[in-house]
Structures are given as structure tokens and as C-alpha cells.
Amino acid sequence: MYETSVVVVGTVITNPVKRQTTNGEEVLSFRMASNARRKDTTTGEWTDGATLYLTVTCWRRLVTGVGASIMKGDPVMAAGELRTNEYTTKEGIPRSDLEMRATAVGPDLARCIAKIERHSKPVSTDEFVPSEDSVDISDAVDISDAVDISDTVAA
Numbered sequence: 042m043y044e045t046s047v048v049v050v051g052t053v054i055t056n057p058v059k060r061q062t063t064n065g066e067e068v069l070s071f072r073m074a075s076n077a078r079r080k081d082t083t084t085g086e087w088t089d090g091a092t093l094y095l096t097v098t099c100w101r102r103l104v105t106g107v108g109a110s111i112m113k114g115d116p117v118m119a120a121g122e123l124r125t126n127e128y129t130t131k132e133g134i135p136r137s138d139l140e141m142r143a144t145a146v147g148p149d150l151a152r153c154i155a156k157i158e159r160h161s162k163p164v165s166t167d168e169f170v171p172s173e174d175s176v177d178i179s180d181a182v183d184i185s186d187a188v189d190i191s192d193t194v195a196a
Contacts, residue, residue: 044123044124046120046122047123047141048118048119048120049075049120050117050149051073051074051075051076051116051117053073053111053112054071054073054094055071055072056112057069057108058070058071066100068098068099068100068104069098069107069108070096072096073094073117073119074094075092076090076091076092076093077091093139094139095138095141096138096140096141097121097143098141099146103144103145111146115153116149117148118146119143119145119146121141121142123141124139124142125140126139
């Protein structure tokens with residue numbers, strides 16, 4: 042009910058796994074880790090802080106893109122809603138796991154270079170079919186002679 046939306050920057054620590062739900066919907070999941078690194082001012086060396094581990098689940102259109110693009114070891118940024126899953130192991134031990142239902146996943150461009158591959162078909166004007174809600178702009182006002190007032194504002 043009260044989901045927490047976040048962006049986590051980290052590293053993929055498992056290869057993504059695709060599966061199908063009982064109703065046939067595809068879901069892809071992977072684990073990622075995020076940790077803070079700080080430079081110790083006395084020694085000048087970098088030290089690792091605490092590590093956040095979470096499972097990222099991808100649904101619908103994300104399944105194809107993430108499945109074709111992300112693999113173990115990749116630097117990523119994942120945005121989505123966090124929740125905690127509580128469960129009991131076969132041994133009877135209560136556990137909890139942090140899960141993100143992703144709305145976006147992509148490479149962390151501060152740590153890698155990515156090439157974008159587009160698969161969308163260009164839209165042709167011949168394919169446009171106006172609907173009843175379409176707006177006719179033939180009577181629109183021509184603003185090409187409008188006065189620029191940005192220079193007249195007092196500083």
C-alpha cells in the first residue's frame with residue numbers, strides 16, 4: 042500500500058533468470074549489491090562500507106530489454122518500489138529479503154559505456170489516422186512574430 046520508490050546504484054551479482062508465472066506472464070529477476078566507498082583521510086586508501094543486497098524483479102517490457110542487456114558483473118542503476126519479503130526456510134529459520142519491483146533498469150554510465158540499440162519502427166505520417174479527439178491546428182495562431190520579453194524583465 043505504501044511502496045517506497047528508490048534508485049539503487051550497484052553491481053549485478055547473479056545472472057538474470059527468466060521464468061513464467063502460473064498464469065503465463067514472464068518475469069526476470071537478478072540480485073544486485075550496492076555499497077558505499079569512502080576514502081580514509083588518514084591513510085588515503087578507499088574502504089568499503091556496508092553492502093545492500095536486493096533482488097530486482099522485472100515484468101512486462103523490462104523482461105526483454107534487461108534479459109538481452111544485463112549480466113553478472115555489470116554496473117547498473119535500478120529504479121522501482123522496495124518491499125520486504127518475510128519467509129521461513131525449510132529448516133524453520135525465519136528470514137527476510139529485500140526486493141525491488143523495477144520500473145527501470147539501465148547501465149551505470151559513470152562506470153561503463155553503453156551502446157543503445159533501438160528496435161522501434163519509425164512513425165510515418167501516412168499511418169496517422171485522426172481520431173474524434175484530434176485537434177485541427179489549421180486555424181492556430183502564428184506566433185513567429187511574437188515579441189521576446191525575456192530581455193525586458195528587471196534583474
